[in-house]
Amino acid sequence: xxxxxxxxxxxxxxxxxxxxxxxxxxxxxxxxxxxxxxxxxxxxxxxxxxxxxxxxxxxxxxxxxxxxxxxxxxxxxxxxxxxxxxxxxxxxxxxxxxxxxxxxxxxxxxxxxxxxxxxxxxxxxxxxxxxxxxxxxxxxxxxxxxxxxxxxxxxxxxxxxxxxxxxxxxxxxxxxxxxxxxxxxxxxxxxxxxxxxxxxxxxxxxxxxxxxxxxxxxxxxxxxxxxxxxxxxxxxxxxxxxxxxxxxxxxxxxxxxxxxxxxxxxxxxxxxxxxxxxxxxxxxxxxxxxxxxxxxxxxxxxxxxxxxxxxxxxxxxxxxxxxxxxxxxxxxxxxxxxxxxxxxxxxxxxxxxxxxxxxxxxxxxxxxxxxxxxxxxxxxxxxxxxxxxxxxxxxxxxxxxxxxxxxxxxxxxxxxxxxx
DNA sequence: AATCCACAGGAAGCCCGGGAAC
DNA sequence: GTTCCCGGGCTTCCTGTGGATT
Numbered sequence: 001x002x003x004x005x006x007x008x009x010x011x012x013x014x015x016x017x018x019x020x021x022x023x024x025x026x027x028x029x030x031x032x033x034x035x036x037x038x039x040x041x042x043x044x045x046x047x048x049x050x051x052x053x054x055x056x057x058x059x060x061x062x063x064x065x066x067x068x069x070x071x072x073x074x075x076x077x078x079x080x081x082x083x084x085x086x087x088x089x090x091x092x093x094x095x096x097x098x099x100x101x102x103x104x105x106x107x108x109x110x111x112x113x114x115x116x117x118x119x120x121x122x123x124x125x126x127x128x129x130x131x132x133x134x135x136x137x138x139x140x141x142x143x144x145x146x147x148x149x150x151x152x153x154x155x156x157x158x159x160x161x162x163x164x165x166x167x168x169x170x171x172x173x174x175x176x177x178x179x180x181x182x183x184x185x186x187x188x189x190x191x192x193x194x195x196x197x198x199x200x201x202x203x204x205x206x207x208x209x210x211x212x213x214x215x216x217x218x219x220x221x222x223x224x225x226x227x228x229x230x231x232x233x234x235x236x237x238x239x240x241x242x243x244x245x246x247x248x249x250x251x252x253x254x255x256x257x258x259x260x261x262x263x264x265x266x267x268x269x270x271x272x273x274x275x276x277x278x279x280x281x282x283x284x285x286x287x288x289x290x291x292x293x294x295x296x297x298x299x300x301x302x303x304x305x306x307x308x309x310x311x312x313x314x315x316x317x318x319x320x321x322x323x324x325x326x327x328x329x330x331x332x333x334x335x336x337x338x339x340x341x342x343x344x345x346x347x348x349x350x351x352x353x354x355x356x357x358x359x360x361x362x363x364x365x366x367x368x369x370x371x372x373x374x375x376x377x378x379x380x381x382x383x384x385x386x387x388x389x390x391x392x393x394x395x396x397x398x399x400x401x402x403x404x405x406x407x408x409x410x411x412x413x414x415x416x417x418x419x420x
Numbered sequence: 421a422a423t424c425c426a427c428a429g430g431a432a433g434c435c436c437g438g439g440a441a442c
Numbered sequence: 443g444t445t446c447c448c449g450g451g452c453t454t455c456c457t458g459t460g461g462a463t464t
Contacts, residue, residue, distance in 0.1 A: 311451095335426065357452055359428065375428070379462025382426025 015241055016279045016286065022239040023272035025265050028073045033234060034227045035067050038218055042075045045216050046191065049155045050086045055191035057179060057213050059163075061199055062220025065263030068195050071220070072159055076193075079157070088189075089154040091117060097166035103174040104138050106166070107131075110158065111145035117152075142177060149188050156190045163194035164201035172205045179212040222262025228254035231264055232271055240275060245286050249274065252291045270294050303391045306368055307399035313353060315400050316344055317361045321371060322393045333384040334362055334373075362387065 021027055032039060042058070049055040062068045076092045083090035093113050100109055111131045131141050149156055158178065160166065167175070181190050194213055202210055223231065232250045250271070257267030273294035278286045307318065320340040324332045338355050345352045353361075362385065366373040373385045389396070 313451095333426090334428085353451095354453060355427085356429080356454080360452090363429090375460090377427095377460035377462090378425085379460075380423090380425055380464090381462075382424085383459060383461085384425095384427050 014284050016244050016275050018241055019239055022235055023268045028070050032067055032071055033231050035071050039071055039075055046079050049189050050088055055189050056215040057192040058216045059214040060195045060218045063222055063261050065265035066220040066222055068220050069161055076157055091154050092157045094159045096161045098162045101166050106174050107141040107145050111141055114148035150185050153187045159193045161195045164196040164198040167201055172209045175209045223264055225254045225258035228257055228267050232267055248288050249286050249291055252288050304395050304399045314361050317341055321389055322396050325389050325393055332387045
């Protein structure tokens, strides 16, 4: 009976999504509304080398979700299409500097990209098959990349996304090498597109790199609520079944994201999660209520991610707070947290930090928004911090579970012991 | 008004690991 | 390989503090 009901429910419920992939950040849309001027500017700069001019390097600024990456991917994709009919072939290399963030790895990635291309077109005896991801001297990798690239007449467009992360971690040396290449290359040309969230990262650069890298600068301003609404409507049309979105849903998503520095990615996430919540509940339409709950879910998920990346001592402090929460839902004070924490440490066989240090860890948790702490004075009972948990205890538990130092068995054990 | 609690949080310095320079 | 330097995590020691209680 139950099974029959289960399946009939699934079959009877009308689907909500046509294709939810269009709402994911990985999707590069066919058209990018409200980015026409930036796209034209980009295209104009990148088209110059096809006419034989020396390419300019481009630096793109803008906060997250303002369409920087999508615009660059869109324009470079079009450029590659056109280059088939042009005498100068265009080769695009996209590198996300959050993952590839050292000089060696950048050069190795570039070298391997061009070696592979060269191998396809003709055999290059004097060059190696590929560069290992570790081991070689860095200048050897550079030479290899240089020769592999110059082996053919082409324009290399190197996109360095999140370039600020690279500079912060490994300095600007590799950028210096790349920006100087054009003067040494005989056959090919290179054009660098740097994408950055951080407007100040240029201050960390060598002046020569700075001027060369920012021959052309493009700024992507945040979208306003109206623009976000327009973007969402276009995307919703292709990703949702017609008529499943109730009035006000898109406006609410747009308004929400506009408040958070006009982040389109966030607006799309909100809409997608709202749709998924509606789908999971078997509702036929996406309502503003779904959006509100989606907002909460996204916030909570973000928190779980934050907790997962916490060092184990901080996790232990947080876990102490959870134990106290379950024991007595009234206010928790820092002294209690410390004594529970000490118990947990001895149970788990971990070093016990001093109260001073745990106080700092509590402040850090507060800063991250995982807890709220405020200083209260209780007269003769002294001055302390009153702590409130901002995440549901079960979510904290879920986030901590993978921790190796604190196995869940130890936690359960110590929980029983402290519960006396 | 004075006292005193139970911490908060600043200052200084130790220790250790990682990276750069020699 | 060794030395030097730096930054982060941590401890020790310390002073400061709001308000209930005396």
